[in-house]
Amino acid sequence: MENAPDIHGKILEGISVLITGGTTGIGRATALLLAEHGAKILFFGRHEKELNDVTEEFTKNALEDxxxxxxxxxxxxxDIDFIFQQADGFLGQLNVLVNNASLGYKSIMEGNYDDWQYILQVNLLGYMACTHEAVKRMKDKNGGHIINIGSMSADIREKGSSVYVATKAGIQGFSEALRKEVNPLGIKVTLIEPGAVGTNMQPGSSEDHREKTKEMEMLKAEDIAQCVLYVLTQPKRCDVVEVKIRPHLQLI
Structure with a gap:
């Protein structure tokens, strides 16, 4: 089967979603796909050009509303306080948080304290702070869903990537403990750990990424978006706790 089966219709109508890092890569693809299926989306990123690019794409697909x-x-x-103020106004009730904003980094022997601190703040503390605000809003509604986009690096722990590995291993542990904490509140937690995905976090040009995707050595951001959609469309009785999704020929 070459492609995953389509899920048709506005199956997410009435669902409000906040996506961190939603202007590029996995976040962008997820925002577009969930909106196409009826979800109301608040997303953010750091750069105006990327924000304008994805906003233009929403307009082109008649999804701007x-x-x-x-x-x-x-x-x-x-900024986190600002985002959740915007969420309260635009989304109203928050049903889903997709923690996705993340930056790549290499060895602890590269960079300096300020560099590592920033990576930790984005890749780990940002997930925690947004989750804190989301759970405050979800707990009185007896339901909600937090999806953490992690990485296979949490398990593979590749050489020369110790700073990034530390953050993704932290997300893995955080997700597992968080599920036990919020389960009695009716809130679901899912950890998605992709392999290599053709985004700007990966080395190489866009042409390199396209070739690796063609050779089944790399995923598309849209593949992870489809995984998020799958997770969100399962029955209430089902918790998809963890998904490891890798390119077919990434044999690690």
């Missing part, structure tokens, strides 16, 4: 995009940096507490 379903979405709101803003500039914010998940490493900053004031």
């Amino acid at each position: 379903k979405v709101m995009g803003v500039i914010a940096d998940v490493s900053r507490k004031d």
Whole structure:
């Protein structure tokens, strides 16, 4: 079977979703797909050009009424406060948080304290802070869903990527403990750990990524978006706790 089966219709109508890092890569693909299926989306990223690009794509697909995009940096507490103020206004009730904003980084022997601190603030503390705000809003509604986009690096722990590995291993542990904490509140937690995905976090040009995708050595961002959609469309009785999704020929 070459492609995953389509899920048709506005199956997410009435669902409100906040996506961090929603202007590029996995976040962008997820925002577009969920909006196409009826969800109301608030997303944010750090750069105006990327925000304008994805906003234009929503307009081209006649989805502009379903979405709101803003500039914010998940490493900053004031920006997180701002985002959730916007969520309260635009989304109203928050049903789903997709923690996705993340940056790549290499060895601990590269960079300096300020560099590592920023990566930790984005890749780990940002997930935690957004989750804190989301759970505050979900707990009185007896339901909600938090999806954490992690990485296979949490398990593979590749050489030369120790800083990034530390953050993704932290997300893995955080997700497992979080599910036990919020389960009695009716809130679901899912951890999605992709393999290599053709986004700007991967080395190489766009042409390199296309070739690797063709050779089944790399995933598309849209593949992970489809996984998010699958997770969100399962019956209430089902918790998809963890998904490991890798390119067919990434044999690790």
